[in-house]
Structures are given as structure tokens and as C-alpha cells.
Amino acid sequence: MGRVGVLLLNLGGPDKLEDVGPFLYNLFSDPEIIRLPFRWLQKPLAWFIASRRTRTSQENYKQIGGGSPLRRITEAQGEALKEQLSHLGQEANIYVGMRYWNPYTEEAIAQITQDNIEHLVILPLYPQFSISTSGSSFRLLEKLWQEDPKLQPIDYTVIPSWYKEPGYLQAMAELIAQELEQFPNPDEVHIFFSAHGVPKSYVEEAGDPYQQEIEECTALIMQTLNRPNVHTLAYQSRVGPVEWLQPYTEDALKELGAKGVKDLVVVPISFVSEHIETLQEIDIEYREVAEEAGIHNFRRVPAPNTHPVFINALADLVINALKNPSFKLSQAAQMKKRVKMYPQERWEWGLTTSAEVWNGRIAMLGFIALIIELITGHGFLHMIGLLQ
Numbered sequence: 001m002g003r004v005g006v007l008l009l010n011l012g013g014p015d016k017l018e019d020v021g022p023f024l025y026n027l028f029s030d031p032e033i034i035r036l037p038f039r040w041l042q043k044p045l046a047w048f049i050a051s052r053r054t055r056t057s058q059e060n061y062k063q064i065g066g067g068s069p070l071r072r073i074t075e076a077q078g079e080a081l082k083e084q085l086s087h088l089g090q091e092a093n094i095y096v097g098m099r100y101w102n103p104y105t106e107e108a109i110a111q112i113t114q115d116n117i118e119h120l121v122i123l124p125l126y127p128q129f130s131i132s133t134s135g136s137s138f139r140l141l142e143k144l145w146q147e148d149p150k151l152q153p154i155d156y157t158v159i160p161s162w163y164k165e166p167g168y169l170q171a172m173a174e175l176i177a178q179e180l181e182q183f184p185n186p187d188e189v190h191i192f193f194s195a196h197g198v199p200k201s202y203v204e205e206a207g208d209p210y211q212q213e214i215e216e217c218t219a220l221i222m223q224t225l226n227r228p229n230v231h232t233l234a235y236q237s238r239v240g241p242v243e244w245l246q247p248y249t250e251d252a253l254k255e256l257g258a259k260g261v262k263d264l265v266v267v268p269i270s271f272v273s274e275h276i277e278t279l280q281e282i283d284i285e286y287r288e289v290a291e292e293a294g295i296h297n298f299r300r301v302p303a304p305n306t307h308p309v310f311i312n313a314l315a316d317l318v319i320n321a322l323k324n325p326s327f328k329l330s331q332a333a334q335m336k337k338r339v340k341m342y343p344q345e346r347w348e349w350g351l352t353t354s355a356e357v358w359n360g361r362i363a364m365l366g367f368i369a370l371i372i373e374l375i376t377g378h379g380f381l382h383m384i385g386l387l388q
């Protein structure tokens with residue numbers, strides 16, 4: 001086999017406080033993150049939302065040392081993976097491609113062509129697929145592949161999601177068991193799975209398999225753990241005015257507190273590194289909510305990071321993918337037709353004269369009204385000089 005490369009995909013996070021604004025702008029410029037009926041609205045709205053959110057977001061990053069640890073942890077995972085692959089007799093170069101910050105996916109791809117990689121495994125560091133995460137990265141790669149003839153000869157394979165991988169489930173079960181042992185009565189502890197949320201319309205309209213994969217993953221981890229504990233699944237980190245997957249973490253914690261739960265351990269499951277939503281949102285914000293609700297013993301399970309059992313699982317995934325290449329980018333971006341269509345494509349339906357035309361128009365009017373309210377309510381038109 002010729003030169004082998006592994007491309008690890010991740011979201012990226014601001015390294016320092018000055019990066020927060022431009023990072024948020026990149027994130028909200030992604031049509032996979034904010035769905036708009038008109039393309040031309042994307043950049044102005046991204047700028048608007050990013051500038052409104054920067055201050056709050058900076059305050060949160062300040063509480064975790066002034067930046068995201070994501071780059072450092074992802075690079076450490078890459079080094080550990082390289083070493084484990086080498087142990088298994090597979091030499092490989094590892095590349096990190098972030099979606100919204102350094103090192104960008106485009107840079108990783110440039111390096112991959114420079115290194116003359118012949119076989120490439122594309123491995124997102126999200127166990128479950130979502131249009132907003134892995135899907136967005138696959139879309140970007142698909143575009144790079146279409147544009148760059150130098151990428152054509154690379155024999156690549158994509159791993160769309162891998163939440164069933166036994167080594168990953170084992171690592172999660174070990175991390176949970178370790179945390180349970182810190183309580184006086186480990187069997188009495190409530191296990192609280194907190195997944196990153198997505199807008200409900202992603203699942204119900206665009207066919208995002210994310211919720212189903214999260215639910216299945218939770219059940220598989222509980223099975224692997226094989227303990228009598230009661231568990232709950234809820235969704236965190238909602239942003240913006242639309243409805244997201246429910247129950248929301250905050251509400252679920254309050255409800256459990258009211259029911260008299262005193263001992264609770266939170267398990268973050270949509271991400272495999274520590275980041276702002278574990279270190280700040282769970283450890284600081286949700287801890288406060290829980291304590292106020294009477295949950296006195298509140299602990300959190302660490303993210304897998306470079307846990308050896310987890311790294312072995314990643315190595316197994318890579319080796320299997322090299323043996324049985326399965327997915328191409330176009331398939332992975334659509335998740336083999338399980339994702340029926342992308343949200344923007346849904347919006348385009350509203351512009352045709354199909355049977356859904358009125359639904360589409362009414363939805364669009366509502367959306368435009370919302371945008372106008374947002375904009376005028378906060379002086380956007382003043383800012384761009386259209387109004388005095």
C-alpha cells in the first residue's frame with residue numbers, strides 16, 4: 001500500500017479572545033448552521049449575529065482560560081492515533097482539518113496533496129452524524145474535490161459516523177464507571193446524558209439522523225456499562241429563537257431536582273474532546289442550575305480525549321476503513337439517502353409551484369418577518385447606514 005493519510009475533522013475553536021468574533025462569523029456564515037431562504041442574506045446575517053454574540057461568548061471563553069483547548073487536544077489525539085497505528089503495523093500521516101478555525105480543512109488538504117498521499121481515511125471526530133457537523137465538513141470536502149484536479153488520484157474513504165464502535169462504547173463505559181465510584185452509593189446515581197442540540201427542523205424536515213444516532217448511542221453505552229442506574233437523555237447549548245431537540249438540559253435538571261434526585265453524573269456524548277460546552281456550560285452553568293434544584297452531588301464524566309481504549313478504537317476504525325473502503329464524499333454528505341435533503345433544498349421547494357407552495361411561502365414570510373424584527377429591533381439598518 002502506498003502513502004497513507006488520516007484526516008481528522010473537527011469544529012475548531014478560538015485560540016484566544018481576539019479570535020472569538022471571526023470564529024463566530026465563520027460559523028454563522030455556514031449555510032449548514034443557519035439556514036436562510038436567500039444566499040445573499042447569509043454573510044450580512046452572520047456578521048450581525050456574530051457581532052451580537054461575541055461579548056457573551058468571550059466572557060465564557062474567559063472562564064476557561066481565554067480560549068478553546070480543542071486544537072491542542074485534537075493534535076494530541078492525532079499523535080496518539082499515529083503511534084497506535086504504527087503499533088498495529090500501519091504507518092500513516094495524520095492531518096487535522098477544522099471547519100471554522102485554524103488549522104482549516106483547506107490547509108490540511110493542501111498538505112495532503114503536497115505529501116503525495118495515495119490512500120486517505122476521512123474520520124470526523126463526531127461519533128454521531130449531523131448535517132451541522134460532519135455533514136458540513138463533508139460538503140466542504142466535496143467542493144474541494146470538485147475544484148482541485150490534484151485530489152482526483154487520491155483513493156479516499158469516509159467514515160460517516162462511528163458511535164457503535166465497540167472500543168468507543170467501552171471507553172465511555174469505563175469513564176462513567178470511574179466517575180460513579182466517586183459517589184458513596186454508585187448504584188443510586190442518576191446518569192444524565194447531555195448531547196449537543198440541533199434545531200428540531202433538522203431532524204423533522206431535513207431528515208438529519210442525528211437524534212436517532214444519539215438515542216441509539218445512549219442505549220448502547222448503557223448496555224456496555226451494564227449497571228442498574230437510572231438514566232436520562234437531554235440536549236444542551238441551544239442558540240437562537242427556534243425550537244431545538246427536547247428536553248433541554250436545563251429543564252431536565254430542574255425536573256430531576258424537583259423529583260428529589262441528589263446524586264447525578266453528566267455524560268457529554270456528542271463530542272470526544274473537552275471544549276467550551278463541557279468546561280464552561282456543564283461544569284459552571286449547569287452545575288449552578290443543578291445545585292439550585294437540590295442536586296447536591298453533581299459530577300461530570302471527562303471527554304474521552306486521549307484515553308487509550310478510545311484511541312485504540314479510532315485506530316481500529318482506520319484499519320477497517322483501509323481494508324473495506326466504503327463511503328465516498330457525495331454519499332457521506334447525504335448519509336446514503338437517509339438524509340433526504342438539505343435544509344436549503346427544502347427552502348428552494350418553497351419557491352417552486354409544487355403542492356407545497358403555500359406552506360413554503362407562509363414559512364418564508366414568517367422567517368422574513370423574524371429577520372426584519374431582529375434587524376430593526378437592534379438597529380442593523382442604522383448600522384449599515386440605510387436608516388438614520
Ligand SMILES: C=CC1=C(C)c2cc3[nH]c(cc4nc(cc5[nH]c(cc1n2)c(C)c5CCC(=O)O)C(CCC(=O)O)=C4C)c(C)c3C=C
Binds near residue numbers: 014027053132275
Ligand atoms: C456534535 C456536536 C455539535 C453540534 C451538533 C453542533 C451544532 C450547532 N452548534 C451551533 C452553534 C455554536 N456552536 C458553538 C461551538 C461549538 N459547537 C460544538 C459542537 C457542536 N455543534 C463545539 C464542540 C463547539 C465549541 C468549540 C470550542 O470552542 O471549544 C458556538 C460557539 C460558542 C458559543 O458562542 O456558544 C456556537 C454559536 C449551532 C447553531 C448548531 C446547529 C445548527
Ligand SMILES: [Fe+2]
Binds near residue numbers: 196
Ligand atoms: Fe455548536
Ligand SMILES: [Fe+2]
Binds near residue numbers: 196237277
Ligand atoms: Fe454550541
